[in-house]
Amino acid sequence: MSDGTPKRSRSLWLVSVLLLLSAAALWGSSRLVWSASARDAGVRGIVLDQRTGAEEASAVVPLALLALAGVAAMIATGGWPRRVFGAVLAVAGLAACWTAVNGVRFGGFPDGAPVAEIHAGRALALAGGILMIAAGLAGFKGAGRMPRLGARYSAPGAKRSVRDPDTELWESLSDGEDPTASR
Template sequence: MTQPTPSKRPLWTVAVLLLLGAAALWGASRLVWSAEQHDRGVRGVVLETHTGAQVQGALVPLAVLAVAGVAGAVATGGWPRRVLGVLLALAGLWACWLAVDGLSFGGFPAGTPGWQIFTGRGLALLGGILVLLGGLIATRKAGSMPRLGARYAAPSVKKTARDPDTELWEALSEGEDPTDR
């Protein structure tokens, strides 16, 4: 019984989900996440805004982890890919938690950019969900996704060439002089 040929679709799906999730997390780190009005004496009441990176410093590292997860998903297979998928799913859950942690649905003071706060946190939530889905798919479909080819694996048994010309070219590729035979 032969094994079915691995489909590239789940691997592409994981890569796209992780890259989109990383972009969303990075973008959310640049947007407004909180705003407060402070009385500054002579200057009056001043609105201070804080970005996602200032409020939740883990957004950018989670985005970097998601990008690294793409390389890990492509380079690994089997159990290492499943472990990577679980790690990415946990990172996605963490990003979702960071997005909703401290979110207030109450009224904002006048002049507070409420829609900007919800946009920044919503983008982080979307990024977390995308990374979570990428990790779950990588875990579930780890066996059916293609691995790096045998070209990148350490040679265990030397192949025998079928054609004499091919044998000469392989000898040249390995650094041998085929004319010394």
């Protein structure tokens, strides 16, 4: 394997893991509290109104789903389509980062507000966005070097030396040749 195949597949694994971690971080941040405010509830008095990441920034869950779809896109494509998907993922990561920092407050929370959870939710979304940017850029940069799904059947390469006659028949079928024509 002197053609760098282990390194090539390792970079595809890295992109896939980064996208899966990004999806998990974005989904997890959507479940945490992102904002808290005191509001007048009439007879009940002043109540603490808490909003989760999915309620506060509705783009967080679709961005997590895009990161999951990005795993399939990076595995199934190659060449310029992979570059396009990498660029889309990098831009979506920027959008996730913007969503995480847009409207962040460091003070002025009402009594009883889960301040640590608010900051953790936004920080998790920011981390998910950074991971998505890294995966998109890595996919964009390594688009031509990473292996792709079905690459074995896309173009005939140099003839492989086959030792087993049965394997040789199957290989010739895979190459689109009729193994019975020469026999």
